[in-house]
Amino acid sequence: MSSEENKLEHIAIIMDGNGRWAKKRGLPRTMGHRKGAETVKEICKAAEKAGIKYLTLYAFSTENWKRSEEEVSALMDLLRQYLKSDLKEIQERGVCIRFIGERQMLAPDIIENMAKLEEETAKNDKMTLCVALSYGSRQEIVHAAQRLSEMVRRGDIAVDDIDEKLFSNMLYTQGIPDPDILIRTSGEQRISNYLLWQMAYTEFFFTDALWPDFNEKMLLEIIDSYKSRERRYGKIKAE
C-alpha cells in the first residue's frame, strides 16, 4: 500500500467489445457500437463527477480502417451524430473536447466539425475529453520524429535539444499529462497501438465487461482499487 494517495488526473480507456455484445444478442455489430456510444456518455459524466481532469477514449484506431466498409461507415455515422451533440450542454458542463489521431484520413465534413467542436470548447476547463480517432501510437511517434528532424534540418533546434519533454510536445497529446490509469474492457489484455509513449508508467486494469455493459459502478471500483496500488517508477519503496 502506498503511504500517500496516488495522484489521479487522467484515465485512458480502450472501449472494446461492442461487436461481441451485439453478437451475443444476435444483433448486427453496428448495434453494439450504438449501445457503446451511450456508455460513452455515461462514463464521461461519471468521470467528471469523480473529479477526473482528463479522460481519453480510444474510439477508432488506424487499424480499424481495415474493417468492412459497412462497419466503418456505420462508425463514421455515429461519429457524425456525436459531433452534433448538444453543445449547450457541453458548455454548461465545462468540458473541453480534443481529438487525437490522423485527421486527414477522415471525411471533410467530419474534420470540419471536429475542428469547430474543439474551437468552441477550448476554454472549458472542468474536464478535457480527448477522443482518439483514426489514432495509432506508432504513427504518432513516427510523425513526432519527422517533425523534430525537420526542425533540426531547418536549423531551428540542435540534435542535443531533443529530450523527453520536447519529444512529448510533438505528440498529439501535447499538454496532456500521461494517463494514471488505463482501462480495457472485454477481457482482451493488450494495448493495440494506444498511447505507447504516454503509458510508460500507467497502471493497467482489465475487465471482462464488454464496453456496452461497462458502467459508473465499475469505473468507481477501478478508481478505488487504483488508490491502493503502489506506483514505484523504478524506485524502491521508502520504509
Ligand code: IPE
Ligand atoms: C470496440 O469494439 C469499438 C471499436 C474498435 C471501434 P469492437 O468493435 O472492437 O468489438 P469486438 O472487439 O469485435 O467485440
Ligand code: IPE
Ligand atoms: C482497439 O480495439 C481499438 C479501439 C477500441 C478503438 P480493437 O478491437 O480494434 O483491437 P484488437 O484488434 O482486438 O487488438
Ligand code: MG
Ligand atoms: Mg475489439
